[in-house]
Amino acid sequence: MSDGAVVTRPTTDERLTPTSWVTRLLRRPAVSAGIAALVIFVFFSVTTQSFASSAGIATWLESAATIGIMAVPVGLLMTAGEFDLSAGVMVGFSGLVTGVLTTHYGVNVWLSMALSAVACLAVGVLNGMLVTRTRLPSFIVTLGTFFVLQGVNLALLKAIIGQVSIQGMNRVPGFRDVQWLLASRTSIFGMQVQASVWWWVAVVALGTWVLTRTRYGNWIYAVGGAFESAREVGVPVKRTKVALFTATAGCGWLVGQISLFRFGTAQSSSGIGLELIFIICAVVGGCVMTGGVGSAIGPALGALIYGMANLGIVYAGWDNNWLKAFLGVMLLLAVLLNNYIRERAEGLR
Amino acid sequence: MTTPLIEARSLGKRYGNVVALSDVSTRVDAGAVTCILGDNGAGKSTLIKILAGAQSHDDGDLLVDGEPVRLERPKDALDRGIATVYQNLAVVPMMPVWRNFFLGSELTTGRGPLRRLAVKDMRAITRSDLASMGIDLRDVDQPIGTLSGGERQCVAIARAVHFGAKVLILDEPTAALGVKQSGVVLRYIAAARDRGLGVVFITHNPHHASLVGDRFLVLRRGRSIADRIKGDITPAELTALMAGGSELDDLSHELGATSL
Numbered sequence: 001m002s003d004g005a006v007v008t009r010p011t012t013d014e015r016l017t018p019t020s021w022v023t024r025l026l027r028r029p030a031v032s033a034g035i036a037a038l039v040i041f042v043f044f045s046v047t048t049q050s051f052a053s054s055a056g057i058a059t060w061l062e063s064a065a066t067i068g069i070m071a072v073p074v075g076l077l078m079t080a081g082e083f084d085l086s087a088g089v090m091v092g093f094s095g096l097v098t099g100v101l102t103t104h105y106g107v108n109v110w111l112s113m114a115l116s117a118v119a120c121l122a123v124g125v126l127n128g129m130l131v132t133r134t135r136l137p138s139f140i141v142t143l144g145t146f147f148v149l150q151g152v153n154l155a156l157l158k159a160i161i162g163q164v165s166i167q168g169m170n171r172v173p174g175f176r177d178v179q180w181l182l183a184s185r186t187s188i189f190g191m192q193v194q195a196s197v198w199w200w201v202a203v204v205a206l207g208t209w210v211l212t213r214t215r216y217g218n219w220i221y222a223v224g225g226a227f228e229s230a231r232e233v234g235v236p237v238k239r240t241k242v243a244l245f246t247a248t249a250g251c252g253w254l255v256g257q258i259s260l261f262r263f264g265t266a267q268s269s270s271g272i273g274l275e276l277i278f279i280i281c282a283v284v285g286g287c288v289m290t291g292g293v294g295s296a297i298g299p300a301l302g303a304l305i306y307g308m309a310n311l312g313i314v315y316a317g318w319d320n321n322w323l324k325a326f327l328g329v330m331l332l333l334a335v336l337l338n339n340y341i342r343e344r345a346e347g348l349r
Numbered sequence: 350m351t352t353p354l355i356e357a358r359s360l361g362k363r364y365g366n367v368v369a370l371s372d373v374s375t376r377v378d379a380g381a382v383t384c385i386l387g388d389n390g391a392g393k394s395t396l397i398k399i400l401a402g403a404q405s406h407d408d409g410d411l412l413v414d415g416e417p418v419r420l421e422r423p424k425d426a427l428d429r430g431i432a433t434v435y436q437n438l439a440v441v442p443m444m445p446v447w448r449n450f451f452l453g454s455e456l457t458t459g460r461g462p463l464r465r466l467a468v469k470d471m472r473a474i475t476r477s478d479l480a481s482m483g484i485d486l487r488d489v490d491q492p493i494g495t496l497s498g499g500e501r502q503c504v505a506i507a508r509a510v511h512f513g514a515k516v517l518i519l520d521e522p523t524a525a526l527g528v529k530q531s532g533v534v535l536r537y538i539a540a541a542r543d544r545g546l547g548v549v550f551i552t553h554n555p556h557h558a559s560l561v562g563d564r565f566l567v568l569r570r571g572r573s574i575a576d577r578i579k580g581d582i583t584p585a586e587l588t589a590l591m592a593g594g595s596e597l598d599d600l601s602h603e604l605g606a607t608s609l
Binding site for chain 1: 424437468
């Protein structure tokens, strides 16, 4: 430290009107998502029988977890000002690679998972390099990789195994071992909690740590908030973005493996359409589409809202398709709220 | 005479067949302010891009501490202690003041995976450094976008000083500011000078320049039309050189209001 003479001043300043903790709390974008989640929880708990039962909670937590593991990196990526439309199909790609290698070629299950990870991370790096090198909008670049992967998933799988889904996964040697790691249940308070929920919690914790307590997190906010400024003060802007695309692909790999070992199968079409759900969760969780604002807990809360609504609508006996309408409304409300908060916070005339 | 921090000898820069800068010479001394004046399109931006390392020169010599150099990228300039405060100030509006202050040069504590930001230290240093420059900030946690233009400018200057700048290049720091705010920024320029820094002050306002300047380089259409030291030139001459006297009345009015 260059400056030893740290002036000690009182922590309060008379020019600051004391902001109540309620106001301070509400300024945090993730908090509104938390409140929304609470309202939805109470609503379905009151209106349906099974929603708040231990079996019910375990079910919607699992639904939220698989979405949530991806929503976190997608949210961080959005905070850095980028999108990844290939995030959904990456989940399918991840499971298919492992599935084909084990069931068709008889490769060791752990090695197959590792190879699948390498393939996914390579696509992530490619996404990042294409976006940072060309300075094209990530929307277009990842739309491209989205369709490429989608085509590969559908056509290559059919060409190799002649079917549209992986069969016989549970006969693969070592299947149980991996399943214990990725898709086993733990009994807590009478709830059979899926392993995916723990992975989700781990990803949220890691994301929060990185974003708020590391240099790298500072850079994520900076590249999303003001790219040129970040570059001028020496932030490695390209590396920051490439790493985020890679992390997103890595989480896609994780979710792909979890669902492969959870259900013992993977379809060539799996994951398609999820990319938009991830983005909705991130925005509902307070991440701003143009970058600079976001958190890891926010997208996780967005995923929780998704999971609860997904199952709550079924438990309430409503038409399942209402979920889409509900998500649309949540998205619009979140965007309007974010916009309002941002204008207040930036205070730029 | 001591070795200047920066010396430009017949610098030139071409973009294709467009000559942006030609035969420009000047110097920046420690504890002195070199003002670069000129109207829009005079070549001020090109010159500071060369000094800041954003672009390298095509003709002439650039000497830093008496040593001929070619600055290929901003980092080359930063490594030699040349810090540039651009008009956008290189701040991220949504981020807190202290995060902006240390952006790109964050302090960390701990090792390996536990290496983390030294949040407390950074907050305290931001506060005390700004205070020592005479900037009394209400809350270092507020987004920097909520500060006034002058305050933001001062934070950017304080940041450059903290990170060991020997030469401070200020790109039109008073351009978007009102009279009072400009006065505040000029005070910080004087404060930086008094700390022994060499300051390059780019402006198109001759009155701001004459208030703090020790040397005046006037550019027009990519060429140097004057490189004088203080006492060699009067504010009126400076204005006349720069704007041809056309805006003299407006500007002298402003001068009266900003006298420190």
